[in-house]
Amino acid sequence: MTVKTQLNYQVYNWEGQVSGNANLNLEISQESGMYLVHRALVKQSSEKRQGSANTKTRSEVRGGGRKPWRQKGTGRARAGSIRSPLWRGGGIIFGPKPRSFAKKMNKKERQLALRTALNNKSLNTLVVENFNSYFQQPKTKLFMEAIIRWNLNLNKKVLVIVDKKDPNVYLSIRNLHNVEIISADTLNIMALLAAHKVIITVGALSKIQEAYNG
Numbered sequence: 456m457t458v459k460t461q462l463n464y465q466v467y468n469w470e471g472q473v474s475g476n477a478n479l480n481l482e483i484s485q486e487s488g489m490y491l492v493h494r495a496l497v498k499q500s501s502e503k504r505q506g507s508a509n510t511k512t513r514s515e516v517r518g519g520g521r522k523p524w525r526q527k528g529t530g531r532a533r534a535g536s537i538r539s540p541l542w543r544g545g546g547i548i549f550g551p552k553p554r555s556f557a558k559k560m561n562k563k564e565r566q567l568a569l570r571t572a573l574n575n576k577s578l579n580t581l582v583v584e585n586f587n588s589y590f591q592q593p594k595t596k597l598f599m600e601a602i603i604r605w606n607l608n609l610n611k612k613v614l615v616i617v618d619k620k621d622p623n624v625y626l627s628i629r630n631l632h633n634v635e636i637i638s639a640d641t642l643n644i645m646a647l648l649a650a651h652k653v654i655i656t657v658g659a660l661s662k663i664q665e666a667y668n669g
Contacts, residue, residue: 457482457567460574464582466657469589471604477582477660481570488571494560495568495644501556510550513538519545566667572647573663580653581605582660585618593626607652609633614650616642618658639663 461480468474484491513519519538526533540548573580583605589597607613615628615636628636637646639662647653655663 457484462574462577462580464577464580464660467581467583467605469584469586469601469604471601471606474584477657479573479660479664481574482567483571483574484567488567488574491564491568492571492644492648494558495565496648498558498560499643499645501558504556506554506556508551509553510547512548512550513540513546516544516546568644569642569647569667572644573667576647576650576653579651580655581607582655582657585656585658587617587621587624590621590623590627593623595627595631598624598627598631605654607654611651612649613652613654614646616653616655616659616663618656618662640666642667 459480459482461478464477464479465473466475466477513536516538519536523534523537524531534542536542536545538545540546586601602609602613609632611633613634615634616639617624617636618639620636620638625636628634635646635650637643639659642663
């Protein structure tokens with residue numbers, strides 16, 4: 456069963472002053488929300504695995520076609536190939552083979568997990584006006600000054616969610632320690648859970664409302 460909730464935020468401008476208010480209406484589940492958050496996290500973590508580990512079986516190891524010695528009369532144990540898994544340099548029994556670690560999760564479940572995570576991060580979320588126009592060229596110092604005006608601390612992870620990735624903004628933020636920038640359409644559960652503070656632009660908030668609330 457889902458319930459509707461409204462998150463109310465104060466909007467800060469580039470100078471760090473309150474310039475208005477913004478709302479985010481979310482439909483969340485009080486019963487299964489955290490379970491779905493966990494499933495979404497496991498799914499994303501699993502899909503980061505390449506699944507390319509590969510070992511050779513006795514049929515794939517080179518050599519071993521000739522019987523090393525005759526079956527009887529030598530006093531030694533019978534052997535049919537020097538590439539037996541029992542021999543050094545032989546094949547591997549039950550070793551890893553290339554596989555996919557992808558896990559299935561319905562679209563509505565993923566959306567519900569993201570809405571639940573956004574709701575849980577609401578107290579640590581800061582909504583700011585779009586600031587793309589301030590970056591006519593890449594300049595990390597500009598964003599650092601804004602971080603100070605917004606009273607944020609970079610000792611803990613900060614997630615910046617923008618409506619779209621502007622090259623100048625991206626280049627200004629990417630080399631800052633503990634800061635990650637993503638666009639609203641690539642919002643993911645791992646980035647949300649890892650962040651201590653979340654910065655969302657007004658444009659990104661509108662995109663989130665439109666894309667993940669249905």
